[in-house]
Amino acid sequence: MFDAFVEGAKGGFETAVRIIPYMVGMLVAVSMLRTSGAFDLLIAPVKSFVNLIGIDNRFVETLPVALLRPFSAGGARGFMVDAMNTYGADSFIGKLAAVLQGSSETTFYVVALYFGSVSVKNTRYAIPVMLLADLAGVIFSICICYALWG
Numbered sequence: 001m002f003d004a005f006v007e008g009a010k011g012g013f014e015t016a017v018r019i020i021p022y023m024v025g026m027l028v029a030v031s032m033l034r035t036s037g038a039f040d041l042l043i044a045p046v047k048s049f050v051n052l053i054g055i056d057n058r059f060v061e062t063l064p065v066a067l068l069r070p071f072s073a074g075g076a077r078g079f080m081v082d083a084m085n086t087y088g089a090d091s092f093i094g095k096l097a098a099v100l101q102g103s104s105e106t107t108f109y110v111v112a113l114y115f116g117s118v119s120v121k122n123t124r125y126a127i128p129v130m131l132l133a134d135l136a137g138v139i140f141s142i143c144i145c146y147a148l149w150g
Contacts (some may be wrong), residue, residue, distance in 0.1 A: 015117050022112040058140050062097045066138045070107040084120040096145040103137040
């Protein structure tokens, strides 16, 4: 039994070494997006559009959480904590940020980690379907939060 454990641990270490380049690349890209202010550039037009059509714009403040979540749980968590520190953890924005954090997956992290670890090059429909599921999670999170705490 111990020999089987050692063989499994050896295989796990080899897998970890194989996926390190994918992990480093993903972490660098997320860090660049977060610190460059790119999310502010993406959010400003959305906020203007929402104001133009006259609907409640509180959800726009949480879009950085929703946009970063497919790339990085830690980065999205950082935006969630920022929203909670700015607006309060019990505010609508704080609650929505928390719900968004838990309602979607780190899509590109999963693709980089799991597909990269087994050397899958052609993901075919996996990424579009995963992103569609993330979008559904975001839309329903916003709707449910407005219904509960609107």
